[in-house]
Amino acid sequence: MKLETGSYWSMINDYLQVTSSLFLPASSLFTIFAQNKHSLKTKKIFLLTACLSIQLSFAQFAKVIDKDGYVNIRENADANSKIIGKINSDEIVYIFEADNKNWANVSNGYIHNSRLKYIQTYQAVPPTVRDANKAIFKSGNIKVNIVSGKFNFKENEKDFTSTLNGDYYKEQQVWGIDRTIPKTHYISITAQIGDKTIQIPEKEIENLFEVNNKSTTCYYDRINDILYISMLNSDGAGTYAALFTIEKGEYKGRTLEIPF
Template identity: 35%
Template sequence: MKHLLILFFLLTTNAFAQGPFGDYAVVKDKDGYVNIRAKENAKSQIVGTLPANTLVNVYFWEDEPTPPNWIAVDKGYVHKSRLKKVQDFPSIGRAKEQGNSITITGKGISVTLIKQPFDKTKHKITKKDLGGYDQLIIDGKEIYGGDDSLPQDHYKNITVTINGKNVPIPKSAYDDLYEIFYFSSSVYYDKEAEALYILAHNSENASAYEVCWQIVKGEYKGRVIGYPL
């Protein structure tokens, strides 16, 4: 098991997994990209690259002493100095919860997340046998935050405004996310890259998951979904 493990994806195409002590990080390199090395050293073969501002999941494994400065990705390693944690960017402000919504505002930015009770009569619900337990399929999608029982709630809408301009968030960014815990939501802003990160930790126990949405220069880019072990 590696000291630091990242399972990453380019936001528009792949899927993330998650491990214990998970964190989110962004590629930061003056060259505009970071090299992926075959082994944990700077002289190792380059097997790929990650563009600047690519969002990745970072995992801290406490029982592996070496190598301390390299992070594993799906096909190699990157040096940890080329990553910056999302939580190290300034938080835009405190959250204000009201009814079924929570709003976080500051620095000319406003983020509102709204949840609603799950109404089974408005959805197509099936189950997929995964050998020992059933996976709920709602409206044709595997869900996050649920097991084989119906969820209690889910996101109704996410609205984002930056300097008075609305940022469209597609329904696909949240329509498979269930069992919402508002108290864990937070928003961070990378001023240099004009990048906004919305983090939420939802559900509990075996169905717990995390999500990080990324908005860059007023445009929604994608999300990272992860599961803490």
């Protein structure tokens, strides 16, 4: 499908023709800008990409922790603001760019930061390998092995469908592509904690495309024996964040979000 000229996503796609990485250092971005200083279109792309990069740098997953068993969602970042919903303790939320140091911006409102435990504050499980085809993380008796590879669209084209609500692969919403053909996918994700080996079900990874192993991280909540595997995949309009949770040696589920 052709993108409308000058639209939000067409500007992102134009920028991606200039560079294959959304997360360029500032010096590289300014170089591109300087080389095209007479082009209004390039200036727009530069500003758009810079803003998107900043948004993604702040965005992250967090766990709700509240002694009352739930936390209130406020309409605005204010304790006196209208309560528009509740989220139970232990649920995972995605935090978007912060515009208030005391309040976290979730998809439909605000939660006070005192009621959140950010996933990245748990013990990190460091990577030993992270490349285009695999990622391995290891710390003590914990090991995570992620295998990815090229996706054969021609062989699997029959399993894709398009509806008014979006694109689907094997009856699941597609993540990572935006009017493009998927090039990479997950083959397997396996975690080993002590003497337990946990395989993420194929159904949970088969609709996730455009893998970026270098943006994958792992964290371990040792007190509650919970392993978190966090990903930021694809780029531009297709960017998505994913979090897999393994608790006490059992796979608990995934959380998916468009991070902007």
